[in-house]
Amino acid sequence: MVTAARKPETGTPTVYDVAERARVSIATVSRVYRSPDAVRAPTREKVLAAARELGYVPSGSARGLASRTTGILGLCFPDYTDPETDTPGDGDENAATLYADHIIRGMERAARSRGYALLIAASLRDGPTNLVATLAGHVDGFAVMSRTVDAKDLETVSRRMPVVTLAGPAELGHLDNVQVDNRDGQRELTRHLITDHGLTDLAFVGGPADSPDAEERFLGYQDACRDAGLPVPPEPTLRGALTRTAGREAARTLVAGGGPTPGLPQALLLANDQMAVGALEEFAAHGVRVPQDIAVTGFDGIPLGAMAHPPLTTVRQPSRRIGEEAVALLVDRIAAPQRDPRPVVLPVSLVLRASCGCAEPVPAPRRG
Amino acid sequence: MVTAARKPETGTPTVYDVAERARVSIATVSRVYRSPDAVRAPTREKVLAAARELGYVPSGSARGLASRTTGILGLCFPDYTDPETDTPGDGDENAATLYADHIIRGMERAARSRGYALLIAASLRDGPTNLVATLAGHVDGFAVMSRTVDAKDLETVSRRMPVVTLAGPAELGHLDNVQVDNRDGQRELTRHLITDHGLTDLAFVGGPADSPDAEERFLGYQDACRDAGLPVPPEPTLRGALTRTAGREAARTLVAGGGPTPGLPQALLLANDQMAVGALEEFAAHGVRVPQDIAVTGFDGIPLGAMAHPPLTTVRQPSRRIGEEAVALLVDRIAAPQRDPRPVVLPVSLVLRASCGCAEPVPAPRRG
DNA sequence: ATGAAAGCGCTAACAG
DNA sequence: CTGTTAGCGCTTTCAT
Numbered sequence: 001m002v003t004a005a006r007k008p009e010t011g012t013p014t015v016y017d018v019a020e021r022a023r024v025s026i027a028t029v030s031r032v033y034r035s036p037d038a039v040r041a042p043t044r045e046k047v048l049a050a051a052r053e054l055g056y057v058p059s060g061s062a063r064g065l066a067s068r069t070t071g072i073l074g075l076c077f078p079d080y081t082d083p084e085t086d087t088p089g090d091g092d093e094n095a096a097t098l099y100a101d102h103i104i105r106g107m108e109r110a111a112r113s114r115g116y117a118l119l120i121a122a123s124l125r126d127g128p129t130n131l132v133a134t135l136a137g138h139v140d141g142f143a144v145m146s147r148t149v150d151a152k153d154l155e156t157v158s159r160r161m162p163v164v165t166l167a168g169p170a171e172l173g174h175l176d177n178v179q180v181d182n183r184d185g186q187r188e189l190t191r192h193l194i195t196d197h198g199l200t201d202l203a204f205v206g207g208p209a210d211s212p213d214a215e216e217r218f219l220g221y222q223d224a225c226r227d228a229g230l231p232v233p234p235e236p237t238l239r240g241a242l243t244r245t246a247g248r249e250a251a252r253t254l255v256a257g258g259g260p261t262p263g264l265p266q267a268l269l270l271a272n273d274q275m276a277v278g279a280l281e282e283f284a285a286h287g288v289r290v291p292q293d294i295a296v297t298g299f300d301g302i303p304l305g306a307m308a309h310p311p312l313t314t315v316r317q318p319s320r321r322i323g324e325e326a327v328a329l330l331v332d333r334i335a336a337p338q339r340d341p342r343p344v345v346l347p348v349s350l351v352l353r354a355s356c357g358c359a360e361p362v363p364a365p366r367r368g
Numbered sequence: 369m370v371t372a373a374r375k376p377e378t379g380t381p382t383v384y385d386v387a388e389r390a391r392v393s394i395a396t397v398s399r400v401y402r403s404p405d406a407v408r409a410p411t412r413e414k415v416l417a418a419a420r421e422l423g424y425v426p427s428g429s430a431r432g433l434a435s436r437t438t439g440i441l442g443l444c445f446p447d448y449t450d451p452e453t454d455t456p457g458d459g460d461e462n463a464a465t466l467y468a469d470h471i472i473r474g475m476e477r478a479a480r481s482r483g484y485a486l487l488i489a490a491s492l493r494d495g496p497t498n499l500v501a502t503l504a505g506h507v508d509g510f511a512v513m514s515r516t517v518d519a520k521d522l523e524t525v526s527r528r529m530p531v532v533t534l535a536g537p538a539e540l541g542h543l544d545n546v547q548v549d550n551r552d553g554q555r556e557l558t559r560h561l562i563t564d565h566g567l568t569d570l571a572f573v574g575g576p577a578d579s580p581d582a583e584e585r586f587l588g589y590q591d592a593c594r595d596a597g598l599p600v601p602p603e604p605t606l607r608g609a610l611t612r613t614a615g616r617e618a619a620r621t622l623v624a625g626g627g628p629t630p631g632l633p634q635a636l637l638l639a640n641d642q643m644a645v646g647a648l649e650e651f652a653a654h655g656v657r658v659p660q661d662i663a664v665t666g667f668d669g670i671p672l673g674a675m676a677h678p679p680l681t682t683v684r685q686p687s688r689r690i691g692e693e694a695v696a697l698l699v700d701r702i703a704a705p706q707r708d709p710r711p712v713v714l715p716v717s718l719v720l721r722a723s724c725g726c727a728e729p730v731p732a733p734r735r736g
Numbered sequence: 737a738t739g740a741a742a743g744c745g746c747t748a749a750c751a752g
Numbered sequence: 753c754t755g756t757t758a759g760c761g762c763t764t765t766c767a768t
Contacts, residue, residue: 026739097473408754429744752754
C-alpha cells in the first residue's frame with residue numbers, strides 16, 4: 001500500500017486522509033459509506049473512527065460526479081408573495097404561495113422517505129433568472145409548477161433527465177404531469193347549488209385568464225350550467241386576481257349593482273377561497289346576509305375558510321398529495337427512463353358548510 | 369487545437385462535446401457560463417448555439433468539485449405534521465410546521481436573491497436519518513432549526529463549513545444564531561394585561577418543557593409578574609402540546625374548576641396562537657365571554673388569530689425574517705470564515721385586538 | 737474482503 | 753481573448 005501522503009493534512013479531510021489514518025485504501029473508505037456490509041466489521045470501525053477524528057464529510061459533488069447521481073430532487077415554484085408583507089401575516093397571502101408551501105412539504109416528505117433531499121427555487125414574478133439551469137445540474141430529476149419556467153428550457157432539459165409538471169395542464173405532452181380535478185370539482189359544487197339548493201341565478205368570479213386552474217374551474221361551472229339546462233355564460237361574470245382584496249372588490253361591484261343583471265344573484269361562486277373570504281367580508285360590511293341573501297362558495301379548502309363567517313363551502317384539493325405524486329412519478333421514471341408519460345389527476349372533495357345554505361353542525365360561534 | 373474527440377457523442381453532452389462542436393477549447397465553453405463578458409461575442413454565440421443544439425446542461429457536481437463551492441445553502445427543519453391529515457387542512461397543523469414554512473420561504477427568497485438555491489430536509493419526529501450527512505456534502509453552508517440535528521454532528525460539520533442555528537437558543541456557542549425575542553414579547557404582552565387592563569389574576573398555559581421557545585415565553589411571563597410585584601409562579605399554570613386541541617383542553621380544565629384556584633382567572637395567556645384559538649373555541653362553547661369574563665392572548669401572529677372570535681391579541685414574530693437573517697449570516701461567514709460568531713435577536717411586536725379587552729378595530733396602541 | 741488505477745465534467749492557474 | 757494542463761474527491765471496474 002503506497003497511497004503516498006498528498007498534502008500534509010491541509011484543508012478539509014478527504015477519503016485520502018481517512019484512508020491514510022485508518023491504514024486502508026481509499027476504496028475501502030468509499031465502501032464503508034456506500035455499502036457498509038461489504039467491509040469487515042473491524043475494518044469498518046477503524047475507518048469510521050478515523051473519519052470521526054478527522055471530521056470527515058463525504059463531498060456530495062465528488063460523489064455526484066463519480067456516480068452520476070446526486071440523491072437530490074428539485075422543485076421550481078412560483079413566488080408571488082409581496083416582499084413587503086412579513087409573516088405570520090394578515091391572511092391575504094396569495095393563494096398560490098400557500099399552495100406552494102403544501103406542495104413543498106409533500107415533496108420533501110415523499111423525497112426524504114425515498115432517500116432524496118429536495119432542492120427548491122422560486123421563479124420571481126419579474127426576474128427571469130434561469131431556474132432550470134440553477135437546478136438541473138444538481139438534481140436527478142425535478143418538478144416544475146405550472147408556468148414557472150420557459151417551455152423551451154424545459155423541453156431541452158427534459159431530454160436529459162426526468163421532469164414532471166405540476167398543478168397545471170400538461171404543457172409538454174411527453175412529460176409526466178400531476179394535477180387536481182379542478183373542472184370536476186367546480187362542476188360538482190355548482191351542481192350542488194343548483195340541484196340541492198334549487199338556485200338558478202348564479203354568478204362566477206374568475207381569476208386571471210392566464211391562470212389554468214381558474215380557467216378549468218370556470219369550465220366546470222359551465223358544465224354544470226349546461227347539465228342543468230341553464231344558460232351557459234361564455235365568460236366569467238367578473239374576473240380578478242386570486243386575492244382576498246379582489247374578492248372584496250367583486251362583492252362590492254355586485255352590491256353596487258355593477259353586475260350584468262340588476263340586483264344580487266342567488267349565488268356567488270368564486271375561483272378560490274381567498275376571494276370568497278374577501279367577498280364574505282364585503283357582504284357583511286354591507287349588511288348582505290350569507291347565505292340568506294346570497295350563497296357564496298370558494299375553492300381550495302384553506303383553513304381560513306373554516307374560520308370565516310359563515311364558514312365557507314368549498315372544494316378541498318389534496319395539495320400535499322400533489323407533491324407526493326410528483327416524487328413518485330420522478331422516482332419511478334428514474335428507474336425506468338423510457339416508460340410512457342403518465343398523467344395523474346387527483347380527485348377533489350366537496351366541503352359543505354354554512355355559506356351555501358347547508359346547515360352547520362357546529363355550535364354557532366359567537367359573532368365578534 | 370487537438371482536443372481529440374472522446375466518445376462519438378454518447379450520453380449526456382459535456383463541455384468537450386460543446387467545445388468540439390463550436391470549435392473552441394473546453395476552457396472557453398466554461399468561460400461562457402462563468403463570465404460571459406470574458407469571451408468575445410461571436411465566440412460566445414457559437415458556444416451557446418452549440419450548447420443549445422446539444423441540449424447541454426452544466427453538471428453541478430463537476431462544477432462543485434472543481435470550484436469547491438456549490439451555490440447551494442441548506443436548511444434542516446423539524447417535521448411534526450401528522451402524515452394523515454391532508455392539506456389544506458383544518459387549521460390544526462402544528463405551529464412548528466407552519467412556522468417552518470415561513471422560514472423556508474424567507475430563506476429561499478433571500479438565498480435566491482444572492483444567487484443561491486436552497487436544499488431542504490426535515491428531521492422526522494422518529495426517524496433519525498443523518499440529516500447533516502445528507503445535506504452537508506452538497507452545500508456551502510446551512511441553517512438548522514432548533515433541536516433537529518444531533519449536537520455532535522453539528523459540532524463536527526461546523527468545523528468544516530458555515531452553520532447557523534435558528535429559532536432557538538444558541539446550543540453551540542461558537543455558531544451564528546438567530547432567534548426571536550420570545551421572552552421580551554411575552555413580558556410586554558403580560559405587562560399590557562397587568563398595567564393597561566389592570567388584571568392581576570393571571571394564568572399561563574405553557575408548552576412542552578422541551579420547547580425552548582415556549583420556555584422563553586414563560587420566563588417573560590415571570591418577568592412581568594415580578595416587575596409588577598405579583599407572585600412569580602415557578603411553573604406554568606398548565607402545560608400542553610402547542611396545538612389547538614391542547615388549548616381547548618386547557619380551557620376546559622379551567623372551566624371545570626381544575627385550575628389551581630377556584631373560578632376563572634382574569635386572563636389566560638397561552639404559549640402560542642394555536643392554543644389560544646382552541647381556548648377561545650372552548651370558552652365560547654361553555655358560554656364564557658371573552659374578554660368580559662376572561663382575557664385571552666396567544667403568541668406568533670398567525671392569520672387564524674385575526675379571524676378568531678373575538679380577534680386574538682398576540683405577539684407577532686417576524687418568522688420570514690428569521691430565514692432572511694440566516695442567509696445573511698451564512699453568506700457573510702462564507703465571505704469571512706473567521707469572523708466572530710454573531711447572535712441575532714429579532715424584535716417582536718404586540719398586536720392588540722379584542723381578546724384582551726382592547727377595542728376593535730384598533731389603531732394599534734403600539735406599545736413595546 | 738481489499739487494493740490499484742482510471743476516469744466522472746468542470747474550474748483554475750498559467751501561457752501565449 | 754483563448755488554449756493547455758492539472759487536478760477537485762469520489763466511484764468503479766478489475767485484480768488479488
